[in-house]
Amino acid sequence: MIYLDNNASTPLDPEVREAMAASLDLYGNPSSVHSDGRRARRAIEEARDEVALLVGARPEEIFFTSGGTEANALAILGSVARGPGRVVTSAVEHPSVREAVARLCEERGLEAVSVAPDETGLDPGRILEAAVPGTKLVSVMAANNEYGGVFPIAExxxxLTARGVLFHTDAVQAAGKIGVGVREWGVDLLTVSAHKLHGPKGVGALYVRRGLPLQAHTPGGGQEKKLRGGTENTVGIVGFGVAARIARGRPADEGQAIERLRDRLERGILERIPRTDVVGGAGPRLPNTSTVVFEGVSGETLLFRLDLDGVAVSVGSACSSGTLTPSPAILALGFSNEQAKGAVRFSLSRFTSAEEIDRVLDLLPRAVADVRGARDRVPIPISVPG
Structure with a gap:
């Protein structure tokens, strides 16, 4: 299988797998004071140190969760925001942010306002214009999961800091692909997830700026300084720590190498397949992500066809795949419903090879032609006597 769905989830790094296997013997409860509990606690705190280093935070500002979705919910629903006032987001946020904001606004009498990017990116001035006096919270992702757009978080x-507005960024797709720094960016809250950077599923983290009040939405137990109750996932957290250390230590030019492969893929598609368009290609993007609109094609049908050919791709966010509605993120960029339904995402990783890209380019023209041909064929009515 040629795996080009790394924005949905990445394969475990072999070193992460090895560390997790070794940590299976850490069966003590990390909250216990005996030696087995202390061993598990020590492993968790070492992982916390590594995640903190990855995002430029202090270890005491990192809180482990079950993943990016929970961390986003904790940041948004745990905020002290109450109406009247508004919450501002980009129009291309992950569903875990969109839905948490909708719930927050409904429960606390706030107004939800979204700002759409365009093909060149997200204008920070428009976010700041939307953040009128009385704005309680702004949440803008660092990088988009569906087409890879990178947004000007620091700006x-x-x-927002000058206005005293709380700022959260979902950096799940950014961490491990581009530099992430909570101090340089100046954010109050930041979300990361292990399985997007060759770590395990089921573990994420929320950075909370020291001194920022946040309400627990999972009560019951004193874990994570009473912010997130529940016995910690020691094995997963250990894997997260190792994945964070590996990501931080990767060569500085690795992203450029992945970007060259991404560009090679895009050039090949545009040269060999007519009626195609790269989404967000005019603005800054993650080096590993390419979403292409294939006119006259159902993206889901093309996905299944490529799967039969041994190529794994996506039609958007894996958290919302399976739905027949076009991607809100692609629509927000100005594409029509029909165009958005023909969008397919290719997301690479450091394990993707040039040979794999060339193989995809060999397979893709025929696959697209077959899907277009099947769509254009109209069944001929059959007359039944009598």
């Missing part, structure tokens, strides 16, 4: 943060 937005500077404007």
């Amino acid at each position: 937005i943060a500077r404007g």
Whole structure:
């Protein structure tokens, strides 16, 4: 299988797998004071140190969760925001942010306002314009999961800090692909997830700026300084720590190498397949992500066809795949419903090879032609006597 769905989830790094296997013997409860509990606690705190280093935070500002979705919910629903006032987001946020904001606004009498990017990116001035006096919270992702757009978090943060507005960024797709720094960016809250950077599923983290009040939405137990109750997932957290250390230590030019492969894929598609368009290609993007609109094609049908050919891709966010509605993120960029339904995402990783890209380019023209041909064929009515 040629795996080009790394924005949905990444394969475990072999070193992460090895560390997790070794940590299976850490069966003590990390909250217990006996030696087995202390061993598990020590492993968790070492992992916390590594995640903190990855995002430029202090270890005591990192709180482990079950993943990016929970961390986003904790940041948004745990905020002290109450109406009247508004919450501002981009129009291309992950569903875990969109739905948490909708719930927050409904429960606390707040107004939800979204700002759409365009093909060149997200204008920070428009976010700041939307953050009128009385704005309680702004949440803008660092990088989009569906087409890879990278947004100007530091510039937005500077404007919001001057106004005293709380700022959260979902950096799940950014961490491990581009530099992430909570101090340089100036954010109050930041979300990361292990399985997007060759770590395990089921573990994420929320950075909470020291001194920022946040309400627990999972009560019951004193874990994570009473912010997130529940016995910690020691094995997963150990894997997260190792994945964070590996990501931080990767060569500085690795992203450029992945970007060259991404560009090679895009050039090949545009040259070999007519009626195609790269989404967000005019603005800054993650080096590993390419979403292409294939006119006259159902993205889901093309996905299944490529799967039969041994190629794994996606039609958008894996958290919302299976739905027949077009992607809100692609629509927000100005594409029509029909175009958005033909969008397919290719997301690479450091394990993707040039040979794999070339193989995809060999397979893709025929696959697209077959899908277009099947769509264009109209069944001929059959007359039944009598």
